[in-house]
Amino acid sequence: MRIQRFLGVLVWLGIGLSLVLPAVGTDLEGVRIVAWTGYVGEREWGNLRATLEGAGATVLETTTLDPSEFLELLEADDVLLLPEQAVAGWGIGELDRVGAELAVALRGHLSRGGRIVALTYAAGGEDILRMAGLTTAEDDRDVTGEALLVVAAAESLVEGVAQEFIAPPMTTDFTSVDGDAEIIVATVDGAPVVFRLQREGGEITVLGFDFYADVQTASETLAINACRAAPWALRPSLENDAPSGAVVVDGDQGFDSVPGITGAGTAEDPYVISGEFNANGESFGLYIRCTTRHFAIQDAVFRGARDAGLWLENVQNGWVVSSVFEDNAVGALIEGGGGDVAFTLNTFRGNGTHAVDSSSRAAWDDGRVGNWWQGYTGSDENGNGIGSVARDVESSGDPDGTKADRFPLVEPLAGMHPPEGAVLL
Numbered sequence: 001m002r003i004q005r006f007l008g009v010l011v012w013l014g015i016g017l018s019l020v021l022p023a024v025g026t027d028l029e030g031v032r033i034v035a036w037t038g039y040v041g042e043r044e045w046g047n048l049r050a051t052l053e054g055a056g057a058t059v060l061e062t063t064t065l066d067p068s069e070f071l072e073l074l075e076a077d078d079v080l081l082l083p084e085q086a087v088a089g090w091g092i093g094e095l096d097r098v099g100a101e102l103a104v105a106l107r108g109h110l111s112r113g114g115r116i117v118a119l120t121y122a123a124g125g126e127d128i129l130r131m132a133g134l135t136t137a138e139d140d141r142d143v144t145g146e147a148l149l150v151v152a153a154a155e156s157l158v159e160g161v162a163q164e165f166i167a168p169p170m171t172t173d174f175t176s177v178d179g180d181a182e183i184i185v186a187t188v189d190g191a192p193v194v195f196r197l198q199r200e201g202g203e204i205t206v207l208g209f210d211f212y213a214d215v216q217t218a219s220e221t222l223a224i225n226a227c228r229a230a231p232w233a234l235r236p237s238l239e240n241d242a243p244s245g246a247v248v249v250d251g252d253q254g255f256d257s258v259p260g261i262t263g264a265g266t267a268e269d270p271y272v273i274s275g276e277f278n279a280n281g282e283s284f285g286l287y288i289r290c291t292t293r294h295f296a297i298q299d300a301v302f303r304g305a306r307d308a309g310l311w312l313e314n315v316q317n318g319w320v321v322s323s324v325f326e327d328n329a330v331g332a333l334i335e336g337g338g339g340d341v342a343f344t345l346n347t348f349r350g351n352g353t354h355a356v357d358s359s360s361r362a363a364w365d366d367g368r369v370g371n372w373w374q375g376y377t378g379s380d381e382n383g384n385g386i387g388s389v390a391r392d393v394e395s396s397g398d399p400d401g402t403k404a405d406r407f408p409l410v411e412p413l414a415g416m417h418p419p420e421g422a423v424l425l
Contacts, residue, residue, distance in 0.1 A: 029056035033079045033227055036070075038063040038098060039123070041086025041210075044170075048083055048119070048211040051220045057227060065098065067316075068252060068292035070105040079227045080109050082118040082125030084170075084210035095123060099131025106132045107336055108251075108290035108314045110202030117226045121170045121210035129206070134199050137206060140175040143167050143187055148218075152184045157196065157205065157225050161185075161218045167193070168219050170212040185222070194222060200314070200336065246277045249288040255295065258286075265293035270319070273297045279305035279328070289313035289336075298322055308333035309351070312359075316340050322413075326350045334359045342366055343405075347412040349374035356394045357403050364393050370405035372412040380410045 033052060037045060049059055059081075064070050074080060088094045099106075106116065106129070118125025120139050129135045146167050150158045173191035177183070184205075185194035197204040205226040209219040249255055255271050263271040271293060277285030277300060285302040288295075290313070300323040302309025309328035312318065314336035320343045325331030331351040334341065335358045344366040348354035354373055355364070364370055369386065378387030391408040 027056055028052060028224060028227060031057045031079065031227055032075070032077075033057050033059045033081050034074055035059060035061050035081040035083060036063065036098075036102070036128075037061045037083065038065075039085035039088035039094060040083050041212075044084045044086050044121075044210045044212050047214045048223065050214075051211070051223060052227060055224045065101045067102060067105040067108070070102060071108050071251060071290060071292065072253075074105075074109050074114065078109075078114065080106070080114060080116045081227070082116065082128055084119050084121050084124040085127070086121075086123065086210065088123040088127075095127035096131045099128040102128065103132035104292060104314060104316055106134060107200050110134075110200035110204070111290055111314050111336065112202070112250075114202045115227075116202070116204045117223070118204065118206045119209055119211070119223070120206070121172050121208070121212070124210065126174070126206050129204065134204060135178055135181075135197060135206065137174045137177045137181070137192075137195070139172040139208065140191065141173060143171050143173050143191070143193065143208075144169050146171075147188050148185050148193055149188060150184070151186050152182065156228075157184055157194075157222065159225055160221050161225075165218040168209065168213050168217040170210040171219070172208040174206070174208060246279055246282065246285045247287070249286070249291065251290050252293045254288075255291070255293060263295075265295065267294050267317070270294035270296050270317075274299045276301040276303075277309065278303055279309065281306055283307040284311045285309045285328075287311040287313070288315050288318075291315045292317060295319070296321065300324075301326070302331065303327045305329060308356075312336075312341060312362075316361075318342070319344075321345050323347075324349075325354065329353070330356050332356075334362045343371055344369050345409075345413050346371040347374075348372065349412075353394060362403075364391075364403070364405035365407045368407060370407040370409060372409040373405070376408050376410070378408060378410070385410060385413075 052059055062073055118129055120126045126137050144167055148165055148167050150163050173187055173193050177192050177195055181195040181197055183192045183195050186192050193208040195206055207222055247258055258273055260275055261271050261273055263269050265271045279285045284305050284307055294317040296319040298321050302325045305328040308330040309325050310332045312334045318341040322345045324347045327350045329352045331348045332355045342363040373391050376391050378389035381388045387408040387410050390404040390406045393403040
């Protein structure tokens with residue numbers, strides 16, 4: 001069991017500062033930090049906020065669990081901060097819920113080249129990130145007062161930090177760290193205390209500090225460096241670097257750029273997108289990413305894309321129906337952490353690969369009716385127009401390999417109305 005906080009402070013006060021640490025001097029002028037503070041402790045958060053504001057940052061707080069509201073609050077170059085959530089208790093049940101509800105927003109922010117800085121001691125940012133599927137790390141033991149070593153000295157993250165320093169009060173190390181994690185600071189026996197991840201096109205920095213103490217230590221410098229503007233190479237913005245194509249919807253506000261769109265984006269009145277999206281050899285016909293509004297792609301045609309006719313990344317609340325995907329490298333490409341996206345009554349023909357799905361919750365039928373896939377060889381044993389064998393969908397990101405259209409059509413029905421009783425999204 002983890003030692004009590006006041007014992008950690010006594011250990012800190014008793015060891016003496018044999019190593020002199022540099023003063024914090026890193027500039028955060030012009031940096032905007034958005035912190036999720038639903039369960040922060042007054043002391044820990046007060047110290048951390050004072051450190052960041054003292055370095056010149058603008059710090060905003062939010063407790064929202066609405067992914068759409070969260071993404072609207074965040075700008076691409078903002079730092080998303082997940083401090084120690086001290087009052088969540090020693091268990092992580094509440095933070096599991098937070099991570100699950102904010103998963104789309106967290107991934108959406110990263111996919112825009114954004115940064116997430118997470119701090120933790122017992123109940124903090126890494127718990128939220130783990131439930132969102134962005135790390136496997138778990139905090140392990142209290143290493144307060146132990147010697148910590150910078151193991152990635154060339155990194156800008158450790159600029160101004162001594163090669164060896166003493167762990168401040170309420171420092172933790174981590175176990176089960178991701179295999180692709182870059183370890184920045186570790187204990188003398190090699191246990192990670194600070195590490196970095198590349199996820200969804202953005203960067204995550206995890207620090208095993210909670211800022212219970214208000215003395216100036218290397219943890220302050222590390223936190224400030226992690227929040228500095230572009231301290232490492234980020235994924236360029238969509239406008240500057242993303243593959244070009246016909247129409248881009250970047251975030252919920254991007255639906256306004258779709259020609260001929262109707263609806264209000266609600267569950268009762270979703271956006272409706274129709275028409276022809278001819279990529280003419282460009283990367284995509286329609287690219288939608290980081291959205292939470294409700295939308296339906298209906299009676300559309302996607303053709304001629306060198307990557308994907310329809311490309312959905314980190315979206316949710318979508319329905320693709322009665323549309324045609326033809327002559328694309330990939331007909332439909334679905335990726336990221338979105339959810340509740342369903343395909344039904346569509347026609348896939350002449351594509352190099354009809355569909356690729358590495359998302360978490362896309363569905364290729366509505367529970368009764370699926371799509372028509374050129375090359376499908378299953379038979380219709382009962383004459384209801386639906387094949388008797390499921391049609392697998394290529395799914396590099398599905399751990400149990402169960403992505404499939406369970407009710408593939410034996411004849412193309414794009415443009416037809418759904419049959420009576422179809423359970424549409």
